Amino acid sequence: MxxxxxxxxxxxxxxxxxxxxxxxxxxxxxxxxxxxxxxxxxxxxxxxxxxxxxxxxxxxxxxxxxxxxxxxxxxxxxxxxxxxxxxxxxxxxxxxxxxxxxxxxxxxxxxxxxxxxxxxxxxxxxxxxxxxxxxxxxxxxxxxxxxxxxxxxxxxGGYTAVSFLDRVELQPGTRVLVNGASGAVGTAAVQLAAAAGAHVTAVTSARNADLVRSLGAERVVDYLSEDFAAGDDRWDVVVECVGNAPFTRVERVLAPGGALLLVIADGPSMLRERSQSRRSGLLVTHEGSVxxxxxxxxxxxxxxxxxxxxxxxxxxxxxxxxxxxxxxxxxxxxxxxxxxxx
Missing domain, CATH: 3.90.180.10 (Medium-chain alcohol dehydrogenases, catalytic domain)
Incomplete structure (x- = not known):
C-alpha cells in the first residue's frame, strides 16, 4: 500500500x-x-x-x-x-x-x-x-x-523569446528576422514580434512555410534554396535560434543600431560579442534580460x-x-x- x-x-x-x-x-x-x-x-x-x-x-x-x-x-x-x-x-x-x-x-x-x-x-x-x-x-x-x-x-520557447526580445525595442515597422523560425523558441519569437507590429521574416524549410506564416511571418526564406545573409535586405533585429548565423555572417545585413540576439551561441561567439558590439555600434548578445x-x-x-x-x-x-x-x-x-x- x-x-x-x-x-x-x-x-x-x-x-x-x-x-x-x-x-x-x-x-x-x-x-x-x-x-x-x-x-x-x-x-x-x-x-x-x-x-x-x-x-x-x-x-x-x-x-x-x-x-x-x-x-x-x-x-x-x-x-x-x-x-x-x-x-x-x-x-x-x-x-x-x-x-x-x-x-x-x-x-x-x-x-x-x-x-x-x-x-x-x-x-x-x-x-x-x-x-x-x-x-x-x-x-x-x-x-x-x-x-x-x-x-x-x-x-x-515563450520564456526564452520573451527574455531575448526584451533586449530590443519592438514597435510597428521594426524589421525582425528569425533564423530557425519553426522551433520552440523560433515560433514564439515570430508570434511575439508580429504581435508588436514588427515585419517578420522567418528562415525555415519550405515544409514549414505555412506554419510560420500562420504565426505572423510576412516573408519566408527557405534556407535550402536561399541565403538570407547574402542579399541586399536589412533587418533591425536578427534572432538566431540555430547556431549557424554568427556576427561575422550577419553583420552586413543588420541595419545601423540593430541587434543580433544569439539564442544559440558557441564559445568563440560569446567571447567576441562585446568587442563586436563596441566596434560596430550594434548589439550582439547571447543573454536575455528578464x-x-x-x-x-x-x-x-x-x-x-x-x-x-x-x-x-x-x-x-x-x-x-x-x-x-x-x-x-x-x-x-x-x-x-x-x-x-x-
Whole structure:
C-alpha cells in the first residue's frame, strides 16, 4: 500500500505518495539512457509549492544535458554544468504545467488545486510526477482554460523569446528576422514580434512555410534554396535560434543600431560579442534580460491576449519519453514535443 507524505491533516488535501514515477538519465548518452523508474517524491520547503505535473516537454536543453552535447568551445563547462561522469541532474525537464497539491507554511499567494505553469530552468526535475517550485520564483497561474499540454508547449520557447526580445525595442515597422523560425523558441519569437507590429521574416524549410506564416511571418526564406545573409535586405533585429548565423555572417545585413540576439551561441561567439558590439555600434548578445516570475508572467499575459499560442509537433506519454528524446535528436521538430505525465 502506498503511504502519503504528512504535509497536511486536511482531508480535502490530495494524498501524495512517498515515491513517484520519473524519467531518469543516470549516464550520458543517447535517448535509450533515459529510463522510467521510481524515485522519492520531493518535499516542499516552507517557501515552496509542490506541483503535480500533468505535462512537460523534451527540449534542446534536455538533449544537451542528456548527451553532454555543448556548443563548440564550451566543453570546459561540462563538469560544472553537466557533471563529470554522469548527469548532475538525472531527472531532466526545465518546465511543467500542473496543479498545486501542497503549499509550504510561508506561502500565501497560492492554494492547493490551483493550475500553474512552472519554469525550473537549469534546476531541471520536471520529467516526473511531482516537482517543487519556490512560490516567489517562476511559477504563475495557467491563463484561462488553457490545457496542461498547451501550457507546457508555450513555456520553454515563450520564456526564452520573451527574455531575448526584451533586449530590443519592438514597435510597428521594426524589421525582425528569425533564423530557425519553426522551433520552440523560433515560433514564439515570430508570434511575439508580429504581435508588436514588427515585419517578420522567418528562415525555415519550405515544409514549414505555412506554419510560420500562420504565426505572423510576412516573408519566408527557405534556407535550402536561399541565403538570407547574402542579399541586399536589412533587418533591425536578427534572432538566431540555430547556431549557424554568427556576427561575422550577419553583420552586413543588420541595419545601423540593430541587434543580433544569439539564442544559440558557441564559445568563440560569446567571447567576441562585446568587442563586436563596441566596434560596430550594434548589439550582439547571447543573454536575455528578464527572468524568473517576471518573464513567466509575460508569457502567461501574451497567451491570455492571444498573442502566443502553442505549437505542438508531437505528444508522448512519460513511459515513451525515450522516443520523445529520439525525435528531438533529429533536429526536425516544429514547436514543442510535449510529454503527458499520467
Amino acid at each position: 502506498t503511504t502519503s507524505i504528512p504535509f497536511s491533516t486536511d482531508a480535502a488535501t490530495p494524498a501524495v505518495p512517498r515515491t513517484m514515477t520519473a524519467a531518469v538519465a543516470r549516464r550520458f548518452g543517447g535517448p535509450d539512457v533515459v529510463e522510467v523508474t521510481q524515485v522519492p517524491t520531493p518535499e516542499p520547503r516552507a517557501d515552496e509549492v509542490l506541483v503535480r505535473v500533468r505535462a512537460t516537454t523534451v527540449s534542446i536543453a534536455d538533449h544537451r544535458l542528456r548527451a553532454a552535447d555543448l556548443p563548440r568551445g564550451l566543453g570546459f563547462l561540462r563538469i560544472v554544468a553537466l557533471g563529470a561522469f554522469r548527469p548532475r541532474k538525472p531527472v531532466l525537464g526545465m518546465e511543467a504545467a500542473g496543479e498545486i497539491v501542497r503549499v509550504g507554511a510561508d506561502v500565501t499567494d497560492f492554494a492547493v488545486g490551483e493550475r500553474v505553469m512552472v519554469m525550473r530552468g537549469s534546476a531541471m526535475g520536471c520529467h516526473a510526477q511531482y516537482v517543487r517550485a519556490r512560490a516567489g520564483g517562476a511559477v504563475v497561474p495557467i491563463p484561462g482554460a488553457m490545457s496542461y499540454e498547451d501550457a507546457a508547449a508555450i513555456l520553454f 527572468f524568473g516570475k517576471a518573464a513567466l508572467e509575460r508569457v502567461a499575459a501574451h497567451a491570455a491576449a492571444g498573442e502566443l499560442r502553442p505549437v505542438i509537433d508531437r505528444t508522448f506519454d512519460l513511459d515513451d519519453i525515450a522516443r520523445a528524446h529520439r525525435y528531438v535528436d533529429t533536429g526536425r521538430k516544429r514547436g514543442a514535443v510535449v510529454v503527458r505525465v499520467p
